[in-house]
Amino acid sequence: MRDINTFISKSLDQRIKNKSLRTLKTENSLIDFCSNDYLGFSRSEELKILFETELKKYPEYRMGSGGSRLLAGNHSFTENLEQGIALFHDAESALIYNSGFDANIGLLACLPQRGDTIISDEFIHASIIDGIRLSHASRYVFRHNDHSSLEQKLKQAKGRIFIVVESVYSMDGDEAPLKQIAKLAKQYSAALIVDEAHAVGIFGDSGKGLVYELGLCGEVFARIITFGKALGSHGAAILGSKQLRSYLINFSRAFIYTTAAPFLSHLAVKSAYLYLNSRDHQSEIHQRIKFFKQNAKTGINLLNSRSAIQIIVIPGNEKAREIARLIQVEGFDLRAILSPSVAEGSERLRICLHNHNSIEEIKSFCELLNKTL
Numbered sequence: 582m583r584d585i586n587t588f589i590s591k592s593l594d595q596r597i598k599n600k601s602l603r604t605l606k607t608e609n610s611l612i613d614f615c616s617n618d619y620l621g622f623s624r625s626e627e628l629k630i631l632f633e634t635e636l637k638k639y640p641e642y643r644m645g646s647g648g649s650r651l652l653a654g655n656h657s658f659t660e661n662l663e664q665g666i667a668l669f670h671d672a673e674s675a676l677i678y679n680s681g682f683d684a685n686i687g688l689l690a691c692l693p694q695r696g697d698t699i700i701s702d703e704f705i706h707a708s709i710i711d712g713i714r715l716s717h718a719s720r721y722v723f724r725h726n727d728h729s730s731l732e733q734k735l736k737q738a739k740g741r742i743f744i745v746v747e748s749v750y751s752m753d754g755d756e757a758p759l760k761q762i763a764k765l766a767k768q769y770s771a772a773l774i775v776d777e778a779h780a781v782g783i784f785g786d787s788g789k790g791l792v793y794e795l796g797l798c799g800e801v802f803a804r805i806i807t808f809g810k811a812l813g814s815h816g817a818a819i820l821g822s823k824q825l826r827s828y829l830i831n832f833s834r835a836f837i838y839t840t841a842a843p844f845l846s847h848l849a850v851k852s853a854y855l856y857l858n859s860r861d862h863q864s865e866i867h868q869r870i871k872f873f874k875q876n877a878k879t880g881i882n883l884l885n886s887r888s889a890i891q892i893i894v895i896p897g898n899e900k901a902r903e904i905a906r907l908i909q910v911e912g913f914d915l916r917a918i919l920s921p922s923v924a925e926g927s928e929r930l931r932i933c934l935h936n937h938n939s940i941e942e943i944k945s946f947c948e949l950l951n952k953t954l
């Protein structure tokens with residue numbers, strides 16, 4: 582027991598020393614430039630009213646799902662929702678998971694087998710890394726968005742091959758060169774898996790995602806979409822063939838051995854999709870992204886991004902944190918992303934734009950940013 586406590590305090594001390602200790606903070610009254618609520622759905626009064634109207638149609642709803650989907654937790658509402666989601670994203674089927682983290686772990690831990698190869702981008706999300714770790718397949722990493730580096734790895738790969746990328750990278754905001762990657766996947770008979778967590782709601786007709794925007798739905802083996810970002814709710818789904826869905830229901834432990842989310846959570850997702858379809862939220866967010874990019878000072882290390890995630894690289898935990906603090910004291914919520922969340926030397930400010938940010942707010946934010954940097 583004493584050894585464990587010593588280990589814990591040493592680990593935490595190390596974080597304090599590196600200025601990278603993570604602590605939880607509750608909500609604040611600052612202007613939001615940090616949440617993943619890109620379209621403002623999680624705080625939308627309109628969506629709340631839509632949800633409450635939908636809720637009235639189900640006076641006998643239950644608070645809990647009653648169990649895992651394979652036991653008492655499956656309901657026709659959930660299956661209908663999955664069919665609606667699949668149709669919306671132009672996929673054959675959808676299977677809901679309790680989170681994007683679960684979906685990535687659930688897919689990657691059960692599909693690639695010993696002797697197979699998973700090739701992923703070096704900047705891939707932690708949930709994908711953990712899913713790959715849980716599988717018995719070999720793992721190769723290719724240089725970020727570098728298709729020739731990917732091809733090198735494809736040449737070395739053995740067994741069935743899986744390529745895993747994000748369509749929009751969560752910590753960089755840039756896009757994967759999906760067309761080139763899909764071409765390579767075809768050439769090397771690899772299954773392409775695309776995490777669309779930060780693309781849904783932002784790209785593609787009505788926010789159907791980047792894979793849809795690029796006309797690649799038929800080329801991608803599986804897509805992971807999440808509901809907790811632009812859709813403002815919680816949970817995720819894996820889009821793919823009906824056969825893949827059936828395989829996951831049979832072999833995906835993160836799907837099988839967990840209590841299904843309650844009706845209220847799935848109703849929130851359904852309402853978010855209804856709201857997504859109700860008007861053009863995309864032109865609003867893209868107008869704000871464009872405005873931000875026009876007003877951010879030239880010469881700052883702003884990464885190239887068309888998405889709602891805009892990154893300014895400020896090497897060093899202390900420096901990045903200090904600049905974020907200076908901006909926070911002026912009333913704007915902005916977070917520094919520190920190492921080890923990103924590689925040492927590439928610490929950054931992660932700026933997220935939202936439909937609830939007024940143009941005036943973005944203007945003042947840019948002025949402050951330009952002055953502080």
Ligand SMILES: Cc1ncc(COP(=O)(O)O)c(C=O)c1O
Binds near residue numbers: 779
């Ligand atoms: C690319 C990516 N995939 C998956 C996830 C996990 O999704 P969720 O928050 O629904 O667990 C995230 C969340 O940060 C993400 O950025």
